[in-house]
Amino acid sequence: MFFKGIKLKELFSTSEEWHAFIIGFFEVLCPWPERQPMKDDYFFRIENEHHYYLGGRASGVIAWLIIAKLIQMIFW
Secondary structure, three states: OOOOOOOHHHOOOOHHHHHHHHHHHHHHHOOOOOOOOOOHHHHHHHHHHHHHHHHHHHHHHHHHHHHHHHHHHHHO
């Protein structure tokens, strides 16, 4: 099974994991250019949790697909 070595109780158990996920999610979800460039300090914080960052970006893409489908259902 795919999740054989993963303990579900340890997913998102630290603030660094949540931070990396949320940064990735909102980088994709927000359609406007950033007002201030992201500091290198942010990338240093998410370096060890890069897989959570990528999961956040993937979740942002899925959120856009859901938003697009909702708009299609409402207005067409």
